[in-house]
Amino acid sequence: MARLMVKYEKCGDAAMLSHRECMRALERALRRSRLPIEFTAGFNPRPRMSFSPALPLGVAAEAEYLEVSVAGGVDEGEAVEALNRALPEGLRVREVRLLAPNMPKLSRWARYGLYRLEREEGGFHLLLKVSGEGQARLKDALEEAARRLGWVPALERVVRVGLYASPEEVFEDVRGEVYHYDVEKGELRVLEE
Numbered sequence: 001m002a003r004l005m006v007k008y009e010k011c012g013d014a015a016m017l018s019h020r021e022c023m024r025a026l027e028r029a030l031r032r033s034r035l036p037i038e039f040t041a042g043f044n045p046r047p048r049m050s051f052s053p054a055l056p057l058g059v060a061a062e063a064e065y066l067e068v069s070v071a072g073g074v075d076e077g078e079a080v081e082a083l084n085r086a087l088p089e090g091l092r093v094r095e096v097r098l099l100a101p102n103m104p105k106l107s108r109w110a111r112y113g114l115y116r117l118e119r120e121e122g123g124f125h126l127l128l129k130v131s132g133e134g135q136a137r138l139k140d141a142l143e144e145a146a147r148r149l150g151w152v153p154a155l156e157r158v159v160r161v162g163l164y165a166s167p168e169e170v171f172e173d174v175r176g177e178v179y180h181y182d183v184e185k186g187e188l189r190v191l192e193e
Helices: 012-016 019-033 076-086 138-149 167-172
Strands: 002-010 049-051 060-070 091-098 112-117 124-129 158-164 178-182 187-190
Touching: 002 019, 002 076, 012 060, 019 049, 019 076, 019 091, 076 091, 112 138, 112 167, 124 138, 124 167, 138 178, 138 187, 158 167, 167 178
Parallel strands: 060 158, 124 178
Antiparallel strands: 002 060, 002 091, 049 060, 112 124, 112 158, 178 187
16 A cells, blocks of 8 residues: 655635535545545545645645555656646645555654745744644734744734644745744744754
8 A cells, every 4th residue: 555645726716615524525536636545444435535734724835635545556747637626716736645565654744834925114023832742822922923033923924834743844845934933932942943
């Protein structure tokens, strides 16, 4: 059994879809795509898949992930096209990759979420733990950012741009100031590269 990693974005009106609605839309797209997906056993078979941690309602994303088990070989380019034809506006698959057998499952490595907070005079990045012990809420992190930095971002100007296994990985993709919200201390600090 092989696994595919599907990287997708959620933007525009699709940012108003709940996590469950997004999961349902992606499951339907998988079924319609005619990819050789693996299903669970039992009375109500479902695709064997797992999703990245849920986004708060109204927050857009540039890099969300779906992991799905497949029974056979898949042409990655054709899979992107087939999935995009079946998805509603605002949900777009950006990449499909066959995972190496030793690659850890999505639920094991998607621990930190990186958010871009945009404003006219430039923005900044905010990193917080999105799963596991010490998980933070975006709302709390935004309130602390407003208190410390004196700026309250509108939710439509907050975009999750990536998921990471550790804070250090962020600097592979981002340059500039990154703030880390520590839920245990309830404080925001600049993350050092």
